[in-house]
Amino acid sequence: MNILVCISNVPDTTSKINFIENDSNFDTNGVQFIINPNDEFGLTKAVWMKESNQANVTALTVGDSSVEATLRKCLAIGADKAIRIDCPAHDAYSVAKEIEAHCKETKYDLIICGRESIDYNGGLVPGLLAGLLDFNFITNCVKLEIKESKATFSREMSGGTEISECELPLVVGSQKGLVEESDLIIPNMRGIMMARQKPLDVVPAQGINPKTRDKKFSKPEAKSEVKLVKADELDKLIDLLENEAKVI
Amino acid sequence: MSVLVYIESENSKFKKSSYEALCYGRALADSIGKKVCGVVINCSNTENLNSYGADKIININSSDLVDFSSKKYAHALVEIVKSENSKIIILSSSPNSKYLGAHLSGITDSSFVSNVVKLPESSNPFIVKRTCFTNKAFSLTELTSDLKIISITSNSFGIVEKPNNPENETVEIKGISTNQKILDIEKESGTVTIADAEIVVSGGRGLKGPENWEMIESLAETLGAATACSKPVSDMGWRPHSEHVGQTGKPVASNLYIAIGISGAIQHLAGINSSKVKVVINNDPEAPFFKAADYGVVGDAFEIVPSLIKKLKARQ
Ligand SMILES: Cc1cc2nc3c(=O)[nH]c(=O)nc-3n(C[C@H](O)[C@H](O)[C@H](O)COP(=O)(O)OP(=O)(O)OC[C@H]3O[C@@H](n4cnc5c(N)ncnc54)[C@H](O)[C@@H]3O)c2cc1C
Numbered sequence: 158m159n160i161l162v163c164i165s166n167v168p169d170t171t172s173k174i175n176f177i178e179n180d181s182n183f184d185t186n187g188v189q190f191i192i193n194p195n196d197e198f199g200l201t202k203a204v205w206m207k208e209s210n211q212a213n214v215t216a217l218t219v220g221d222s223s224v225e226a227t228l229r230k231c232l233a234i235g236a237d238k239a240i241r242i243d244c245p246a247h248d249a250y251s252v253a254k255e256i257e258a259h260c261k262e263t264k265y266d267l268i269i270c271g272r273e274s275i276d277y278n279g280g281l282v283p284g285l286l287a288g289l290l291d292f293n294f295i296t297n298c299v300k301l302e303i304k305e306s307k308a309t310f311s312r313e314m315s316g317g318t319e320i321s322e323c324e325l326p327l328v329v330g331s332q333k334g335l336v337e338e339s340d341l342i343i344p345n346m347r348g349i350m351m352a353r354q355k356p357l358d359v360v361p362a363q364g365i366n367p368k369t370r371d372k373k374f375s376k377p378e379a380k381s382e383v384k385l386v387k388a389d390e391l392d393k394l395i396d397l398l399e400n401e402a403k404v405i
Numbered sequence: 406m407s408v409l410v411y412i413e414s415e416n417s418k419f420k421k422s423s424y425e426a427l428c429y430g431r432a433l434a435d436s437i438g439k440k441v442c443g444v445v446i447n448c449s450n451t452e453n454l455n456s457y458g459a460d461k462i463i464n465i466n467s468s469d470l471v472d473f474s475s476k477k478y479a480h481a482l483v484e485i486v487k488s489e490n491s492k493i494i495i496l497s498s499s500p501n502s503k504y505l506g507a508h509l510s511g512i513t514d515s516s517f518v519s520n521v522v523k524l525p526e527s528s529n530p531f532i533v534k535r536t537c538f539t540n541k542a543f544s545l546t547e548l549t550s551d552l553k554i555i556s557i558t559s560n561s562f563g564i565v566e567k568p569n570n571p572e573n574e575t576v577e578i579k580g581i582s583t584n585q586k587i588l589d590i591e592k593e594s595g596t597v598t599i600a601d602a603e604i605v606v607s608g609g610r611g612l613k614g615p616e617n618w619e620m621i622e623s624l625a626e627t628l629g630a631a632t633a634c635s636k637p638v639s640d641m642g643w644r645p646h647s648e649h650v651g652q653t654g655k656p657v658a659s660n661l662y663i664a665i666g667i668s669g670a671i672q673h674l675a676g677i678n679s680s681k682v683k684v685v686i687n688n689d690p691e692a693p694f695f696k697a698a699d700y701g702v703v704g705d706a707f708e709i710v711p712s713l714i715k716k717l718k719a720r721q
């Protein structure tokens with residue numbers, strides 16, 4: 158079985174978000190980049206499937222050379238191979254189109270993406286990709302079992318969990334729960350050494366034009382100061398919520 | 406050409422977030438001088454939609470669409486997009502609607518922008534304001550494809566009633582199939598879901614253990630709220646994963662968010678910042694949450710929460 162794990166290279170969750178060039182671009186200065194947390198759950202699951210399903214795992218990122226450190230980490234976690242499609246990630250559409258082109262050349266039975274990325278976090282790429290490739294699609298996936306060509310899976314929906322099955326090929330949007338937080342694989346020395354021998358191919362991009370463009374970024378306005386209420390004056394809190402904020 | 410709004414329903418009941426999407430659609434259509442058409446699936450009684458300004462409601466009737474499937478629903482919507490010659494589709498930000506929007510944009514080769522918080526800044530070029538970097542920033546984003554799909558963050562536009570007498574049409578669609586089959590749905594019993602909730606009551610590690618959640622549930626029940634928790638609380642198994650909110654958990658965009666025993670780490674705040682009003686209850690006045698909140702009480706949750714419940718109950 159061939160598994161593709163799409164990796165988004167995102168600012169560490171503690172990063173301060175700032176913009177440059179007249180607020181038209183994200184300021185990467187001093188920002189540490191990591192594997193998108195939702196993708197990491199999916200990658201760990203894929204690595205487990207190397208044994209349980211004799212799977213071959215490829216990690217792929219659409220991005221410039223700065224994403225290679227993140228791809229090396231994916232190899233250290235256990236991916237067999239990494240691919241970088243060589244162009245900046247302009248928008249979800251162009252990223253999905255670039256991945257689609259790759260998937261037309263190399264056949265995958267299962268494509269794992271994150272439910273959403275934590276940077277531009279549209280939660281768009283996996284659905285787009287499924288639509289473009291005409292694959293089945295399930296997102297918010299918290300359980301996945303594959304036997305031969307059939308997948309059984311659960312997804313979180315509002316108010317419960319839905320369990321379904323379908324035939325491969327399939328695009329999955331992964332999140333916490335697919336594997337537990339404590340199951341995430343932390344690369345050890347051996348993994349890191351082995352990752353150096355594994356292939357990291359750079360392939361040329363199709364040069365797809367994006368369909369959306371970030372024109373200008375801004376940050377939320379600074380909050381006014383918190384109104385403190387004394388612990389023995391809770392009636393005042395209720396009054397504020399009822400008559401000032403009008404939320405209860 | 407009309408502005409199309411997908412209206413989500415569950416057991417023939419419409420979602421509040423879909424009413425909001427319809428109101429947004431109405432306002433958008435007015436600004437560009439177009440009509441607005443709501444699309445429901447397998448809902449013959451659409452009277453409840455009449456308050457929100459639709460010019461037309463199309464009910465897609467299909468035995469193939471009994472269960473939600475993004476692929477099947479997307480294919481059905483494409484038929485309506487064609488027949489209505491629509492160039493703009495509006496969805497809510499519910500999990501299923503976002504799920505559908507992404508699939509739809511793949512099938513139609515068009516642009517989709519999610520997490521939109523305001524009416525478009527301009528319609529030609531079509532530019533919308535959306536959140537990004539998990540609520541740490543906004544972006545003005547231009548959509549350039551012919552068909553444009555957007556989904557609206559809950560509670561960002563609000564509900565603006567505009568009674569109307571929409572034209573009703575039923576469309577039969579047949580022959581949409583996938584090999585995907587729903588085996589079972591495990592419903593969480595009788596709870597308000599985080600995505601639909603007006604009020605969310607959330608507990609953190611400060612509550613010491615799962616046995617202390619009774620007061621959280623009781624406060625939530627008193628307010629008609631959903632319950633939520635911080636990440637460590639769900640990691641330790643005190644509460645189910647489905648309650649984990651924050652940057653790597655569920656997003657919260659409620660009107661009121663009450664954080665109890667939660668420190669207010671950047672990853673937690675990122676996910677709940679879209680909530681309108683935030684209240685923090687924490688015994689450490691230095692807890693970062695006090696910088697992000699609108700109202701705060703410094704003190705012991707084990708005293709404050711029961712007392713608050715008592716006062717709220719007395720008021721009802
Ligand atoms: C990659 C990554 C992703 C993450 N994603 C998320 C996420 O999505 N969501 C999330 O929540 N976290 C997330 N975190 C974790 C985050 O950094 C914090 O560790 C977490 O939010 C802390 O949870 P907490 O506030 O419940 O616990 P703590 O930080 O331990 O805070 C407990 C609070 O309770 C207060 N307290 C103690 N006793 C009482 C009392 N009797 N009465 C009142 N108050 C009391 C304390 O003063 C303290 O402020 C993430 C971390 C990483 C590294």
Ligand SMILES: Nc1ncnc2c1ncn2[C@@H]1O[C@H](COP(=O)(O)O)[C@@H](O)[C@H]1O
Nearest residue numbers: 163219246270271273274279280281282
């Ligand atoms: N540049 C990229 N390269 C590869 N995969 C990506 C890229 N951007 C997003 N993805 C995948 O799509 C998922 C959702 O991303 P997004 O649509 O940006 O929220 C991510 O979790 C990744 O799995």
